[in-house]
Amino acid sequence: MKTAVTKQYSNLVFDLGAVLIDWNPRYLYDKVFATAAETDFFLSNICTSAWNEEQDAGRSLQDGTELLITQHPQFEAEIRAFYGRWKEMLGGPIEETVDILRELKESNQYKIYALTNWSNETFPLALVTYPFLQWFDGIVVSGREKIRKPDAAFYHLLLDRYQLEADSTLFIDDNARNIHGASACGIDGIHFTSAAALRKTLEEMAVYGAAVHS
Incomplete structure (x- = not known):
């Protein structure tokens, strides 16, 4: 990961499956x-x-x-x-990651988005099943757009739609392939392995601690 500890981010982008939702x-x-x-x-x-x-x-x-x-x-x-x-x-929400999402959202320091590979036909069920999906400032669903991670066009679609700068955007995904795809588009990434590891990495990068303790 090429991210510097002191780097400032404005936008946090979460994958959903295996990060926030146990599927x-x-x-x-x-x-x-x-x-x-x-x-x-x-x-x-x-x-x-x-x-x-x-x-x-x-x-x-x-x-x-x-x-x-x-x-x-x-x-x-x-x-x-x-x-x-x-x-x-x-299998339900991954509560520990949802807690991190909630704290980051409540800090009001970041715009928070979701970028997910998900069928457009099944995603409406997720929307009514998981209330925290309403917390995002925007969600880009691959099945709706007919393109998916790790295609570069999918990351650029997110950036263009919400007028985000790649350099100020941090992406969290459980699939290393998708992190590499983001990196190729100039987006820093965190390879998600557990909520505890994510929290630690965000603290080390001064993303999490700055948000919840300010």
Whole structure:
């Protein structure tokens, strides 16, 4: 990370899944399949992350589902469950990170945004499930824009839409690939591993401490 401790930021950008929202397909498929090995096989070979990301990038849930059923007809019921029972993949808010978000928001020192790879068809459910999503000054959803992280155009869309300067923007994401994508656009990043580690890093960068103790 190229960030200097004394650097000043005006804008903080959060990823949502695995940072603020606990979403995991295993929560569903550990109920669908009898063994963890079966779940592992299905999520590694059938309903893969790469397949799901195409829906995040704008492909319709129906088209994505029917494509997989054509390829793997023996798993039709399990494939249909991915979006038919999608809500069962939601594990709730990651409260420790939500607390950090709340404190930063209440400091009134930053504009706070979300940049998320998420299907536009399922995101409305998240909006009504997690009240803290209303705290953001803006949210950019990949499925709505039909482009996703780590494509440079997605980061530039955020910057352009809200008139942000890359140099004064800090991005938080659990996927190192997406942090590298932001860096290529001149946006500093923090690779999220836990709320405790995030809090410590923000304090070291004088982002968190300055906000909550001023």
